[in-house]
Amino acid sequence: MIELTPIGRVESELTDQASAPKQGLEGAPDAWLVFEPAVLDALEGIERGADVIVLTWLDRARRDVLRVHPRDDLANPLTGVFSTRSADRPNPIGLHPVQVASVEGARVRVRGLEAIDGTPIVDVKPVLRRRLDT
Amino acid sequence: MIELTPIGRVESELTDQASAPKQGLEGAPDAWLVFEPAVLDALEGIERGADVIVLTWLDRARRDVLRVHPRDDLANPLTGVFSTRSADRPNPIGLHPVQVASVEGARVRVRGLEAIDGTPIVDVKPVLRRRLDT
Numbered sequence: 001m002i003e004l005t006p007i008g009r010v011e012s013e014l015t016d017q018a019s020a021p022k023q024g025l026e027g028a029p030d031a032w033l034v035f036e037p038a039v040l041d042a043l044e045g046i047e048r049g050a051d052v053i054v055l056t057w058l059d060r061a062r063r064d065v066l067r068v069h070p071r072d073d074l075a076n077p078l079t080g081v082f083s084t085r086s087a088d089r090p091n092p093i094g095l096h097p098v099q100v101a102s103v104e105g106a107r108v109r110v111r112g113l114e115a116i117d118g119t120p121i122v123d124v125k126p127v128l129r130r131r132l133d134t
Numbered sequence: 135m136i137e138l139t140p141i142g143r144v145e146s147e148l149t150d151q152a153s154a155p156k157q158g159l160e161g162a163p164d165a166w167l168v169f170e171p172a173v174l175d176a177l178e179g180i181e182r183g184a185d186v187i188v189l190t191w192l193d194r195a196r197r198d199v200l201r202v203h204p205r206d207d208l209a210n211p212l213t214g215v216f217s218t219r220s221a222d223r224p225n226p227i228g229l230h231p232v233q234v235a236s237v238e239g240a241r242v243r244v245r246g247l248e249a250i251d252g253t254p255i256v257d258v259k260p261v262l263r264r265r266l267d268t
Contacts, residue, residue, distance in 0.1 A: 002138035002191050002254065004225050023262065039224055041200035045217030052216070055227055057136050066175035082186070082258035083179030090173055091138050091256045093189060093227065120136065122225045124216035128157065 004057060006120035007042075008035035008106075014116040017060050021114045022071060023085070024096055028114040033121055035106040046103060046124070054096040055123035056115050061092035094119070097127065138191060140254035141176075142169035142240075148250040151194050155248045156205060157219070158230055162248040167255055169240040180237060180258070188230040189257040190249050195226035228253070231261065 012031035014020045021028045033054065035043060046052065065088035070076040081089040098110040146165035148154045155162045167188065169177060180186065199222035204210040215223040232244040 002140065002193075002256070004136040004138060005197075006136065007224050039200060039216075042214045042216045042224065044201060044212075044214030046214065050217075053229070055225075055229075059136075063139075066173060067178060078178075080176045080178030080180065082173075082176045083184075083260050085259060085262065089257065090141050090176065091189075093257050095187070095229075095259060122136070123223065123227050125219060125229060126217050128219065 004122050006057065006122060007039045008033055008121040010056065010113065010115045010117060010119040010121060012113065012115065012117045014114070017116055020116050024098060024112040024114050026114070028112045030101060030109060030111050031113040031115070033108040033110060035108070035121070037106060040106055043106070043108070046100060046108060048100055048102055050100040051127040052098060052100060053125045053127060054098055054110065054113070054121060055125070056094035056096065057120040057122050058087040058092035058094045059120060061087040061089065063090055063092060065089065093122070138256050140191065140256060141173045142167055142255040144190065144247065144249045144251060144253040144255060146247065146249065146251045148248070151250055154250050158232060158246040158248050160248070162246045164235060164243060164245050165247040165249070167242040167244060169242070169255070171240060174240055177240070177242070180234060180242060182234055182236055184234045185261040186232060186234060187259045187261060188232055188244065188247070188255060189259070190228035190230065191254040191256050192221040192226035192228045193254060195221040195223065197224055197226060199223065227256070
């Protein structure tokens with residue numbers, strides 16, 4: 001059994017999944033990442049201007065969905081979820097590339113995050129510059 | 135509690151974490167992603183040449199490590215793991231951008247994967263072209 005431990009939560013003005021942008025670059029607001037005190041040491045080095053990838057657990061998602069109409073548009077043919085960014089998937093891990101706007105202790109402000117208020121954060125990674133985009 | 139369900143396993147000639155490349159572009163070999171029959175429908179649309187991000191669970195990692203010397207080099211100062219790609223971190227999720235070389239039913243061949251043999255796969259996502267690299 002693989003058990004994830006939330007390391008923090010998203011604090012956002014977005015409260016409704018249906019009306020939230022599908023991707024961060026589609027008009028998502030800035031948001032706070034509020035980390036557990038226990039992981040403060042792991043934040044060392046996270047600074048204003050850093051490009052990071054936030055991994056979340058999309059706890060409102062359905063895990064029994066294997067195919068979707070991309071972007072919830074019935075005009076798009078049914079597609080396997082591994083070819084889409086659908087939140088509904090066997091393990092609904094969200095991948096959010098964002099830029100750090102400011103750091104205040106265990107509170108990190110980031111730009112353009114589409115995850116809704118209360119979403120558990122499970123990891124943060126630096127962006128590596130290379131051939132592929134996220 | 136958040137429970138991840140492995141959706142498959144990595145089949146690779148890499149069997150030893152210590153000698154495995156740290157990133158896929160650092161000489162990692164091609165490998166097979168072997169998916170569970172239960173998620174076959176979710177693979178629909180995954181085709182040769184596709185750029186995808188494979189998410190794994192790095193089950194040999196230590197979860198109590200919050201700071202590391204990047205790249206295991208003691209000359210590098212201790213850094214919070216969220217600013218590094220260290221496998222050791224509270225939730226050791228691996229993020230691997232790879233290109234699909236071929237698809238044979240539930241077996242997907244990918245190029246340049248640094249995960250070692252037997253590593254559980256937890257998700258696959260398409261690469262979205264935008265401002266940030268992985």
